[in-house]
Amino acid sequence: MDKIVVENLKYKYPLTDKLVLNDISFKIEKGQFIGIIGQNGAGKSTLCQAITGLVPLFFKGAYGGRVIVDGIEVAKSNISDIALKVGMVFQNPFTQITGSKLTVYEEVAFGLENIGLDREEMKNRIDEALNLLGIYKFKDRNPFDLSGGQMQRLAIAGIIAMRPDVIIxxxxxxxxxxxxSEEVFKAVWDLKKCGITIIMVEHKMEKIAEYSDKVLLMHDGKVIDFDTPEKIFSRDDLMKYGVIEPAYTRICKAFDIKDNGLYPVTLDRACEMVVKYNEHNRS
Amino acid sequence: MSIIEVKNLHFFYNKDEEILKGIDLIFDEKSTAIIGQNGAGKTTFVKLLKGLLKPTSGDIIIYGKNTKENTVANLARTIGLVFQNPNDQIFKNNVLSEVMFGALNIGMDEKDAKESSLNALRMVGLEGKINDNPYDLTLSERKLISIASIVAMNTKIIILDEPTIAQDYISKEKIKDIIFNLKSQGKLVITITHDMDFVAETFERTLVFCEGKVLLDGKTNEVFMQDEELKKAHLEPPYAAQLCRKMNSDKIYITVEEFVKANKR
Incomplete structure (x- = not known):
C-alpha cells in the first residue's frame, strides 16, 4: 500500500516569485527507505516540510496539488495530527534537544508528556526507544554530555517514542x-526493519547508495528521477544536477564495469565486479 | 624558520579533564588536514593557535611570536580562523561590508580593505552579490562569505573549521579550489574536517588527533595506509582506499582519480 502520495505538488514561499516545488509527483510504499538527493537549493528540505504538513499549515504561501499520508490529505489536516504519523529529525541535534530536561530519559519523555500518555505507557515507550537506538545505558546522563552521534540518536529516540509510521x-x-554518522545510519536501518518508512536527505552518496530502496533526484524544484540507486547513479547526466556518483560507481564507470547493464553502487558489489574484471583482463 | 611551532602543549578547561595532553608539532607551508573524532581536541587546538585560548603549559610560537605574550588582536594579522558555522561570524547587512570588516579591523585603510575584499569575493565566486544581504543568500554562500572575510585579511595562515559541512558536491569543489589557490599564494592552510575523501583529494599533510594527542602525522597517502591506527581513532580511510583493501590489492590508492589512473593501461 502507498504510505505517501504526492500529486502535482507546487509551492511558493510567501512574498517570492519562484516555485520551490514545481509539479512534484511520486509515491512511497510502506517500509521503504527513500533517499533524497540534489544540490543545495533543489527543494529537498521544502519537500520534507510539505510531507510533515509544515508547508502549508505553518509556512503559508501559494500551494497547489496534494500530499497524502496514510490516506489523509495533509493540507486539510492539522500539524499536531500529522506529527503523530510523521516524525522529523533536524540536521543539528542541538536544535532538536529541548534543553529543558536534565536526563536523556526525561528528554525522550518530553513529546509523550505533551500528548498526555499515562505513566506506564510512557515508561514502556521510552525504554523501547532508548534500547532501539542503543542509548539506554546513558539514560541518566545530561543530554549535553553526549557525543554528537549519541545526541543525534537521542533526538531520533524522542521521535521514535511517538511511534510515527514515517520518519523524515x-x-x-x-x-x-x-x-x-555510522551509528545514526545503523540506527535508522534498524527502524526500517521495524517497518517504519524512512525518508532521508543526504549528501553522502555512498551512504544513500548503501541504504536506500529508491532515490529521489531533485533539481530546481522538480523531480528528475525516482528509481533504484543503481539506475539513478548509472545516469550519465548527474553533473548537470550538481550530484556526483558514489566513489565506487565512479571507479566502475571509468572502466565501464557493469553489472546487469547498470554500474555497481556499493563497496561489496564494486569489489566483486572489479576483481572479476581484472581476472578477465589477465587471462 | 618554521611557520608554527607547538612545544609540549597541554590544555584543560577544568583540571580533572585534560583536553590536550602534550602536543609537539612543527607546521611548514604544506597544506594540512586535521582529522579525528568529535571531542579529540581539534577545535580547541586551532583556537589555541589563533590565540583565543592560551596554553595551560607549553608554548605555541607563530612566526617567532609566542601566543602567550601576544594579544589576539596582534596575532590576527598573521592567522585567520573561519568558524564552523557562518552564522556565528556574519553580522553586517551587506556582503561587501561583511567581508571588509576584518580587514579594516586589523588596520587596513578603506581603499586597501575594499580591494582586498573584492579580490577575496572574486576568489569565492561571489563578486556578483556584493550588495546582497548575507541572510538572503543560501547557507553554502554564507559559508563562502565567511571564508572570503578571512581571506580578505590577507593573513599568512588560514584555518578552516569544518568547511564542507552541509555542502553539496559543487560547493565542495569550489572550497577545494579556494584551498589550492591560497596554497599557490604561499599561505599555510590548516583545515579540520570529517570528510576523508575531501582530505585525500586536497591536503599534502594529515594529522590524526585522538584523545588529546597526535596519533598520526605524515603525508596524507601514508597516513591513510595505517588502517590499525585509524581504527583506534575511529576513522575509516577514503572510499577508494577501502575498495583497494577489500580487493586485497598490494597498492592502496586514496582517491578515485589515482585508482583509475593506476589501473588504466
Missing part, C-alpha cells in the same frame, strides 16, 4: 564524525 531525516549526519 534532513541531513542527520552532516554535523557528525564518521563514527557518529
Amino acid at each position: 531525516l534532513d541531513e542527520p549526519t552532516s554535523q557528525l564524525d564518521p563514527q557518529g
